[in-house]
Amino acid sequence: MASVSFEHLEKTYPNGYHALRDFTLDIPDGELMVLVGPSGCGKSTLLRLLAGLEDISSGTLKIGGRVANTLSPQERNIAMVFQDYALYPTMTVRGNLEFPLKMRKLAKEDIRRRVAWAAELLDLGEVLDRLPKQLSGGQRQRVAMGRALVREPSVFLLDEPLSNLDAKLRGQVRTEIGELQRRMGATMLYVTHDQVEAMTLGRRIAVLHQGRIQQVADPKTLYERPGNPFVAGFIGSPPMNLFAAMLERDGPDRARLRVAGRVVAEGVDAGAYVDGAAVLAGIRPEAVHLAGPEEAGFEAVVVGTEYLGHETLLYFQAGPETQAWTARLPGMHGLGPGDRLRLAVAGQAVRLFPRED
Structure with missing residues (x-):
């Protein structure tokens, strides 16, 4: 396996579209790095540059410490697994696994050994003589992984x-990929727009937006301490509530948070913000709860609800003409549009960002 390093990578297409901007990221040997972001953010472009399928506009790419900008795809020794599996429909599973090895003119015994190893590792022994159309989606995905593995x-x-698997199968195959990577100690770059995949697979996650890295961190840090409003709104389902607010300092490092003239949280870490500062505040839906009898809270008006069995998603307004927020309340709550209730937010759960009006 090998480390991968991107140093100030840029990609601009002939039509002027700037797909990647000053992309810098180090992936140590043996790491599973997840790259997540919305469609069009540059994720797949990065993979094509790494694989040698497209040219780098500027910057440096290193694989195993070796500058790889001008290396051919074959010289880079990289295997790619696509979302549509890209299996040869007229070849058996065995044939699909053998094909990349035959193209490299490996000895028959070496081919047999590698195919047998991959089949055992991925539990494909019983389907080696089947065609792709005779396999389930999960089995086809494992064959695609196997075809990459045999190349070493x-x-x-x-x-x-x-992306082509149903929800239940996605969870199963996701677990298999994570376990496979741990057993092999393989260097993997996993691209997805699905934050559930990102949060459950990645030891580190790079969040990409408009061709730029927004934050690189472990899942816990991304969720609890997002680096900017984009990460705060992108990571998490439902997403973080983001809204304009004003700070009223009431101590050396604490403040009250006001929205539409009313206090919605106390004991907020004010950091370097001055008294009266206009900020963009973020609150996770699960940090909003029903106010207790002795608890300071704020009055809210219910806009709508979604009952999910184990929890209720409550959509509400914290003040007249304010945007709707989301609260994630455990259990079932019989609330409907127009109902009024008191909610509370723990001050330590509030994240603050500079406001750009």
């Missing part, structure tokens, strides 16, 4: 590999 590449690239 330096780096694995996985481009939205689970």
Whole structure:
């Protein structure tokens, strides 16, 4: 396996579209790095640059410490797993696994050994003589992984590999990919727009938006301490409530948070913000709860609800003409539009960002 390093990478297409901007990221040997972001943010472009399928406009790409900008795809020794599996429909599973090895003119015994190893590792022994159309979606995905594995590449690239699977199968195959990576110690770059995949698979996650890295961190840090409003709103389902607010300092480092003239949280970490500062505040839906009898809270008006069995998503307004927020309340709550109730937010759960009006 090998490390991967992107140093100030840029990609601009002939039509002027700037797909990647000053992209800098180091992936140590043996790490599973997840790259997540909305459609069009540059994720797949990055994989194509790494695989050698497109040229880098500027910057440096290193694979295993070696500058790879001008290396051919074959010289880079990278295996890519696509979202549509890209299996040869007229070849059996065995044939699909053998094909990349035959193209490299490996000895028959070496081919047999590698195919047997991959089949055992991925539990494909019973389907080696079947065609892709005779396999389930999960089995086809494992064959695609196996075809990459037998090549013994330096780096694995996985481009939205689970997008064609149903929800239950996605969870199963996601677990299998994570376990496979841990057993092999393989260097993997996993691209997805699905934050559930990102949060459950990645030891580190790079969040990408408009061709730029927004934050690189472990899942817990991304969720609890997002680096900017984009990360705060993108990571989490339902997303973080983001809204304009004003701070009233009431101590050396604490403040009250006012929205539409009313206090919605106390004991907020004010950091370097001055008294009366206009800020963009963020509150996770699960940080909003029903106010207790002795608890300071604020009056809210219910806009709508979604009952999910184990929890209720409550949509409400914290003041007249304010935007709707979301609260995630445990259990079932019989509330409907127009109902009034008192809610509260723990001050330590509030994240503050500079406001750009």
